[in-house]
Amino acid sequence: MQWAHDFMDKLTQTADIQGPLLAKQLTRTVFDRIVTDYHKASRRLLLLDYDGTLTRSTDRPERAAPDEEIKRILSRLGAVKANEVVVISGRGKSFLDEHLGELDITLIGAHGVWMREAGTEWRVIEHISNEWKETIEPILQLHVDRTPGAAVEETEYSLAWHYRRAEPELAAVRLAELKDALLSLTSNLDVSIVDGNKVLEIKNTNVNKGRAATACYAKDQWDFVIAIGDDWTDEDIFTILPSNAYTIRVGADVSSATYYLKSVAEVRELLSAFST
Ligand SMILES: [Mg+2]
DSSP states (O other): OHHHHHHHHHHHHOTTOOSOEEOEEOOHHHHHHHHHHHHHOSSEEEEEOOBTTTBOOOSOGGGOSOOHHHHHHHHHHHTSTTEEEEEEOSSOHHHHHHHHTTSSSEEEETTTTEEEOTTSOOEESSOOOOTHHHHHHHHHHHHHHTSTTOEEEEETTEEEEEOTTSOHHHHHHHHHHHHHHHHHHHTTSSEEEEEOSSEEEEEETTOOHHHHHHHHHTTSOOSEEEEEESSHHHHHHHHHSOTTSEEEEESSOEESSSEEESOHHHHHHHHHHHTO
8 A cells, every 4th residue: 555655654744634544443332333323224325345345355366256155245235125235346347247246236347337236237337438548558658668677557447557577766767757747648638647556557537436436325315324445446435425424444544434444354244243
């Protein structure tokens, strides 16, 4: 979480900065209050990230499939009429369909491009233009050519400049140059530049979990809202929800979420407690 460490540095430099702080650990008292509030509510919205939240993150795709335990938890929550269970993931629709498609829950893929409500077909909820890639791609390629070890990666809605394998000092110089070049080029384009861990990502501004979460939230009058996620893409969800929603980050970190849980196991414990 490079951005988080950078943010901590900034926090210590500026005392009056507004913005996310460290989330509080979700104690047993809060745990019990959440479960009580869940049972009291008659319309509930559950926004759940997948990788690193419901299942442990892994570099090995074959291990990313949900196990029986999490399928059972989601299935029980989805079967309750008062619940709107939404798995909102960066993964594409084919992955979500294959592994979670049989469940009676809403699936949102590619950070909010695709949605499938239970019993319906997948549909695009965010129409995306990728014309900006033609402008940006050559700039990234130029910085690959001049930085041994760097690489460009293209996904459906983003371009990324990876520099993990580049020599660090040269990479730092090139990164600064690249950011400068991109800032002037992207001011008229609907894209965001995101500083990741040894990667600079350029993506459509309209593709973010916050927009998809807003659409879910607007669908009904909820008296219980909970959102759980483990990385910066989930911060967009935490920030759009009202303050009476329970927002939970997985892992202690600087976050817009109110609370944090330590692990996937703790997330499962909380979700299981809703069904007892
Ligand atoms: Mg995640």
